[in-house]
Amino acid sequence: MLINIIKEKAIEAINELYGITFSEKDFQVNTTKPEFEGDYTIVLFSLIKSLRMSPDELGNQLGEKLVSNHADLFGNYNIIKGFLNLELKPNVLLEMLNKHYQDPCFGKAPMNGQKVMVEYSSPNTNKPLHLGHLRNNFLGRSIAEILKANGYDVVKSCIVNDRGIHICKSMIAWKRYANGATPNSTHTKGDHFVGDYYVKFNEAYKQEVEDLVSTGMDKTTAEKEAPIMKETQQMLLDWEKGKPDLMELWRTMNGWVYAGFEVTYKRIGSDFAKTYYESDTYLLGKDTVELGLQKNIFYRKEDGSVWIDLTSEGLDEKLVLRKDGTSVYITQDIGLAQKKYEEFGMDSSIYVVGDEQNYHMKVLQLICKKLGLPYADGIHHLSYGMVELPTGKMKSREGTVVDADDLIDEMISISSEHKRSLGKVKDFNEDELESLYDTIGIGALKFFLLRVDPKKKMIFNPEESIDFHGFTGPFIQYTHARIKSVLRKSEIDVSLNTFNLALHPSEKELLLLAEQFEQNLKQAADSLDPSTIAIYLFQLAQSFNSFYAALSIVNAENEEKKQLRLKLASLVATILSSGMLLLGINVPEKM
Numbered sequence: 001m002l003i004n005i006i007k008e009k010a011i012e013a014i015n016e017l018y019g020i021t022f023s024e025k026d027f028q029v030n031t032t033k034p035e036f037e038g039d040y041t042i043v044l045f046s047l048i049k050s051l052r053m054s055p056d057e058l059g060n061q062l063g064e065k066l067v068s069n070h071a072d073l074f075g076n077y078n079i080i081k082g083f084l085n086l087e088l089k090p091n092v093l094l095e096m097l098n099k100h101y102q103d104p105c106f107g108k109a110p111m112n113g114q115k116v117m118v119e120y121s122s123p124n125t126n127k128p129l130h131l132g133h134l135r136n137n138f139l140g141r142s143i144a145e146i147l148k149a150n151g152y153d154v155v156k157s158c159i160v161n162d163r164g165i166h167i168c169k170s171m172i173a174w175k176r177y178a179n180g181a182t183p184n185s186t187h188t189k190g191d192h193f194v195g196d197y198y199v200k201f202n203e204a205y206k207q208e209v210e211d212l213v214s215t216g217m218d219k220t221t222a223e224k225e226a227p228i229m230k231e232t233q234q235m236l237l238d239w240e241k242g243k244p245d246l247m248e249l250w251r252t253m254n255g256w257v258y259a260g261f262e263v264t265y266k267r268i269g270s271d272f273a274k275t276y277y278e279s280d281t282y283l284l285g286k287d288t289v290e291l292g293l294q295k296n297i298f299y300r301k302e303d304g305s306v307w308i309d310l311t312s313e314g315l316d317e318k319l320v321l322r323k324d325g326t327s328v329y330i331t332q333d334i335g336l337a338q339k340k341y342e343e344f345g346m347d348s349s350i351y352v353v354g355d356e357q358n359y360h361m362k363v364l365q366l367i368c369k370k371l372g373l374p375y376a377d378g379i380h381h382l383s384y385g386m387v388e389l390p391t392g393k394m395k396s397r398e399g400t401v402v403d404a405d406d407l408i409d410e411m412i413s414i415s416s417e418h419k420r421s422l423g424k425v426k427d428f429n430e431d432e433l434e435s436l437y438d439t440i441g442i443g444a445l446k447f448f449l450l451r452v453d454p455k456k457k458m459i460f461n462p463e464e465s466i467d468f469h470g471f472t473g474p475f476i477q478y479t480h481a482r483i484k485s486v487l488r489k490s491e492i493d494v495s496l497n498t499f500n501l502a503l504h505p506s507e508k509e510l511l512l513l514a515e516q517f518e519q520n521l522k523q524a525a526d527s528l529d530p531s532t533i534a535i536y537l538f539q540l541a542q543s544f545n546s547f548y549a550a551l552s553i554v555n556a557e558n559e560e561k562k563q564l565r566l567k568l569a570s571l572v573a574t575i576l577s578s579g580m581l582l583l584g585i586n587v588p589e590k591m
Contacts, residue, residue: 001518003029006040006086009073013065018051026050031516037078038085039512045082055082090503093511094564098499101492101567106574107518112151117344118144120352121270124161125257126170127195129264129404131460132354135387135449137270138584140352142450142530143382145582150525155344158272159336162254163279166198168235171246171253172228173197173204183256191260192403194253204228264404268442269584274343276336282327284335288371289321297370308367318363333364334371341375348378350528355383355455382528385457387449407462411441414466415474422468424591436588440466440474443585447473450583451534471538473585476576479541481591482548483573490554490566498564506547510568513543517575521582530583537579544572 007024015021027046032038042062044055051058056079063077063084076087100106120140123129129137144154161167174197183193205228212222223229238246265271289306292298298308298320306321320331327335340349353361361381368376389402416437419425425433448465452458468474503511517536524532553569556562577587 001522002088002092002515003040003519005073006042009066009070010042010062013062013069014047014051016069017061017065020051022047022050031512032085036080036083036085037087039088039508040086042084042086043082044084048082055079059084088512090501090508091499093503093508093515094499094501096515097511097564097567097571100574101571102574104574104578106571106578107521108149108578109151109518109522111153113153114151114348115153115155115344115346116147117155117157117340117346117349118147118352119157119159119350120144121158121265121272122161122353123158123261124166125194125254126166126198128189128191128257128260131387131389131402131404131407134268134404134407134445135384135458136352136354137265137268138446138449139382139384139454139530141270142533142583143350143352143528145584146521146524146530146533149521149582152525155274155346156272157274157276157340159276159278159281161278163239163282165232165236167250167254168232168239169201170194170198171249172232172235173201174253175249176200176204176228183259189260189263189405190256190258191264192405193260194257195403201228201232264408267408268404268446276339278332281336281339282332284339285327285331285333286321286325286335288334288338288373289331292320292367292371295371297367308370310363310366313366315359315363315366318367320367330360330363330367333360334367334373337364337368337375337379338373341373346375346378348380349375350380350382352382352384355385357381358383380528382454384454388457388459390459390461408442408445410462411445411466412437413441414462415441415444418466418468418474419591427590436591439586439588440477440591443473443477443580443587445473446583446585447476447534447580450530451538453529453531473580476537476541476580477585477587478591479544480573480576480580480587481589483544483569483576484589486553486569487566487573490562492566492570493559493563496560496563498560498567501560501564504551506550507564507568510540510543510547510572513540514568514571514575517579524582533579533582537576540572540575540579544569 004024006029007027010027010029011022011024028043030041030043032041044058048055048058059079059082063079063086066086067074067077073089073092074086075089078085118140121133121137123133141156144156148154174194177200178197183190186193188196205226208226208228209219209222212225213219217225235246239250289298292308293300293306298306300306301323304323304325305319308318308320310316310318318330319328322328337349340346351361358381361379361383365376365379365381368379416433419433419437419440428436444466448460449458451471464470465472466474468478520532520536524530547568551565553562553565556565580587
């Protein structure tokens with residue numbers, strides 16, 4: 001990574017000049033702004049304060065020292081208001097190009113000995129995956145792949161919410177209204193089938209509440225007394241007692257949902273090394289609560305319930321065990337975190353969870369720290385904002401959620417319409433077209449949901465996401481296919497020396513940007529933000545298209561320049577392919 005080499009050389013030069021040692025954290029090195037001459041810029045302000053020198057004096061002395069000590073690396077320098085702008089020698093970039101132009105591991109780090117678990121998806125078994133789940137899945141899988149590329153040993157995990165009152169709602173509705181129907185008998189995908197009964201429950205519940213209110217009962221009482229709700233509450237009690245016929249129905253309906261989930265996961269590329277089920281984990285954590293009571297971290301109220309007081313940390317009192325001794329969600333999460341650590345011994349655990357759970361995740365980590373649990377400091381919450389459609393929010397109870405499968409189908413349909421409207425389908429057979437529409441449609445969906453900082457709420461617009469000329473996945477896919485078309489027409493001559501050529505500004509700009517892949521990859525891992533990669537890939541594709549418009553590759557002015565540009569095109573294609581795979585997106589060889 002050039003930026004690290006420049007920092008290293010700057011630290012050496014400062015030590016030689018002034019006998020003072022700085023670390024990489026003491027100053028910044030950035031890419032030079034387009035309006036200034038140079039390639040990389042050392043920000044001098046933090047150094048000026050320590051060395052008590054003027055910006056120009058320090059900049060000139062440091063610039064002269066770097067150029068004289070490293071003539072093979074730096075060609076020239078200039079100083080502008082506290083910024084030392086350095087110009088790199090072309091051979092530095094050409095050496096990188098000749099070494100890595102076909103290297104699929106370019107930019108990736110060796111293993112660092114750190115193990116990370118990334119937990120994502122976390123579906124309920126009473127409904128299919130929806131648009132919100134898609135952002136969760138895409139973020140989780142992408143972060144896992146980005147961490148792998150940075151040398152981490154990554155374990156992907158999922159917790160399935162397969163028990164509780166919401167699951168019983170679908171089961172009650174099926175018993176009332178299905179007349180024995182199954183996904184097979186109705187030709188319905190299993191998770192959609194069960195989700196339909198969740199909607200039916202809420203329709204029936206709403207009607208029963210209205211009927212009771214019409215008899216003079218107040219709404220709050222009616223909501224408690226509605227027959228279907230009382231049946232559901234009784235079913236939950238029977239489930240917790242392990243009633244055999246009920247457990248059989250629960251396993252059957254969950255099985256339908258799992259089969260449906262598996263189809264969706266395969267379509268979107270989500271996979272897990274370990275899947276946990278709440279029905280197996282909801283009793284975990286009780287032993288830890290007892291330990292906390294012994295250490296006076298928790299306290300028991302007169303009614304027998306167990307609490308922790310977090311008011312001194314700016315939070316509130318938190319229930320960790322009900323008066324009847326049953327667990328609450330935070331208790332289960334503590335227990336599951338312990339189980340994960342015992343099974344995998346990871347150094348850190350990343351939870352991909354929506355921002356509505358920010359408070360819950362703060363409480364989880366704080367309790368774990370107070371308990372002195374070894375994994376507490378390694379808990380990280382990758383919080384993300386809600387996804388909305390241009391038409392507004394979605395509500396699963398009312399059946400207005402956009403199911404993941406339906407949205408994927410729509411994206412593939414839109415990609416087909418766009419591709420056919422461009423009239424570029426004659427070179428493909430039907431199987432190839434079907435695969436291409438799938439690649440473009442799902443790629444557009446993933447890129448659009450990942451190109452935004454996870455912390456921000458966003459509006460997903462299907463039509464905008466598939467524009468072949470905008471900040472989209474298809475634009476990058478098209479750029480990759482365009483490069484591959486050029487490379488199919490001309491072979492790279494590995495015997496031809498391209499080390500000592502002068503670089504056109506467009507060539508140098510593209511080379512500099514390509515070299516920064518590793519830097520962006522590290523930044524994405526450090527910030528747990530795949531949008532860093534998405535933005536970088538878009539800029540790289542833009543830069544290549546500007547380069548391609550300005551300079552001919554196949555008809556270059558001489559063979560050496562042709563080979564240089566072919567290698568440069570190959571490096572860009574390699575980075576685009578590698579980078580898009582980190583986002584879970586395939587890039588076609590032709591479009």
